[in-house]
Amino acid sequence: MSVLVFIESSEGEIRKSSLEAVSYAAALDRGEVIALAIGEAEESALAKAGISGASRVLHAKDEQLKEDNIMAYASVVAEAMEKENAEILVLAKSSLGDAVASRVAIKSNAALASNVVELPDFSAGFKVKRGIYTGKAFVNVDLKAEKKILAIKKNAVPLKEDGAPCAVDAFASTVNEADFALKITGVEKAEGEILLPEAEIVVSGGRGMKGPENWHILEDLAKSLGAATGCSKPVSDMEWRPHHEHVGQTGIKVSPNLYIAVGISGAIQHLAGVNSSKCLVVINKDPEAPFFKAADYGIVGDAFEIVPKLTAAIKALNA
Numbered sequence: 219m220s221v222l223v224f225i226e227s228s229e230g231e232i233r234k235s236s237l238e239a240v241s242y243a244a245a246l247d248r249g250e251v252i253a254l255a256i257g258e259a260e261e262s263a264l265a266k267a268g269i270s271g272a273s274r275v276l277h278a279k280d281e282q283l284k285e286d287n288i289m290a291y292a293s294v295v296a297e298a299m300e301k302e303n304a305e306i307l308v309l310a311k312s313s314l315g316d317a318v319a320s321r322v323a324i325k326s327n328a329a330l331a332s333n334v335v336e337l338p339d340f341s342a343g344f345k346v347k348r349g350i351y352t353g354k355a356f357v358n359v360d361l362k363a364e365k366k367i368l369a370i371k372k373n374a375v376p377l378k379e380d381g382a383p384c385a386v387d388a389f390a391s392t393v394n395e396a397d398f399a400l401k402i403t404g405v406e407k408a409e410g411e412i413l414l415p416e417a418e419i420v421v422s423g424g425r426g427m428k429g430p431e432n433w434h435i436l437e438d439l440a441k442s443l444g445a446a447t448g449c450s451k452p453v454s455d456m457e458w459r460p461h462h463e464h465v466g467q468t469g470i471k472v473s474p475n476l477y478i479a480v481g482i483s484g485a486i487q488h489l490a491g492v493n494s495s496k497c498l499v500v501i502n503k504d505p506e507a508p509f510f511k512a513a514d515y516g517i518v519g520d521a522f523e524i525v526p527k528l529t530a531a532i533k534a535l536n537a
């Protein structure tokens with residue numbers, strides 16, 4: 219029996235969310251942990267899945283699998299589950315992960331739970347806890363099928379970093395024409411050094427920043443902290459910032475260790491995207507701003523005075 223983990227890479231390295239999925243699979247303690255990577259990647263980068271608990275990595279690198287093709291990826295994952303006699307598939311919850319997971323569930327007659335927030339309870343069946351309503355509630359589900367698929371939320375388990383790089387073996391998959399009914403004709407990647415959904419720290423700005431010309435203040439703060447930048451919906455609607463930075467119910471949902479909200483009122487739709495952050499810091503000149511009710515730390519004051527002082531203090535600490 220084994221646990222298969224579908225891992226995603228970005229910029230040549232395994233995504234942190236996928237390493238968390240490998241750590242989760244290791245913590246399950248239900249047999250050998252085998253990672254599966256699809257598409258182009260360096261062996262030396264994939265071998266690092268061993269550090270988080272994989273005993274080996276299968277690499278399906280067929281030329282046709284270069285782009286994220288959901289149907290083809292699902293076929294490869296289902297085939298690997300079958301060949302490796304995997305009872306459980308673990309993957310990180312992501313747009314690709316969810317799309318692949320649902321198709322594998324159909325192909326493999328598996329029970330699927332997405333947005334899983336902690337390890338299962340094996341005491342009576344296979345019970346998992348999953349977040350619903352953008353993290354405002356949880357539901358406990360019992361996975362009854364023989365095969366199980368768990369799409370896990372960020373921070374569901376601590377990242378395991380005490381293993382050693384493992385072997386990477388080629389995986390020969392049998393994809394067919396029907397898997398390529400949809401052809402990707404172009405990919406536009408989000409700019410920025412740190413990906414917002416995976417950032418440990420996020421500095422986010424709202425309409426209180428007054429205009430795009432003031433964003434350098436937030437970028438300086440973000441740079442001093444090694445953070446990604448985000449924004450409220452009106453900010454991206456007005457094109458002050460790109461849409462991929464829009465955080466909230468209708469945008470990206472983030473779970474960083476630290477979320478700093480500057481000049482954002484804290485509307486419920488914004489909070490829906492940030493409420494699983496570990497620590498929320500709010501900077502707003504209005505003491506009645508709703509965001510303060512959700513904040514761990516709040517600073518009442520003008521962002522244009524406070525943020526540069528904060529950045530200078532952090533730079534002094536780093537010096």
Ligand SMILES: Cc1cc2nc3c(=O)[nH]c(=O)nc-3n(C[C@H](O)[C@H](O)[C@H](O)COP(=O)(O)OP(=O)(O)OC[C@H]3O[C@@H](n4cnc5c(N)ncnc54)[C@H](O)[C@@H]3O)c2cc1C
Pocket residue numbers: 423424425426427449450451452453464465466467468469480481482483484485486487488491501502503504507519520521522
């Ligand atoms: C269906 C639906 C979906 C939505 N989805 C989202 C979503 O995903 N994400 C999202 O963000 N919104 C979403 N919204 C919009 C949401 O309701 C709010 O309108 C929006 O979040 C407000 O953005 P804001 O806080 O930047 O602006 P505002 O509400 O205008 O707040 C600006 C804040 O800046 C403060 N401020 C002003 N000047 C300064 C200064 N100099 N220093 C410090 N503070 C200052 C003000 O006190 C105020 O609190 C959605 C709305 C709907 C109806």
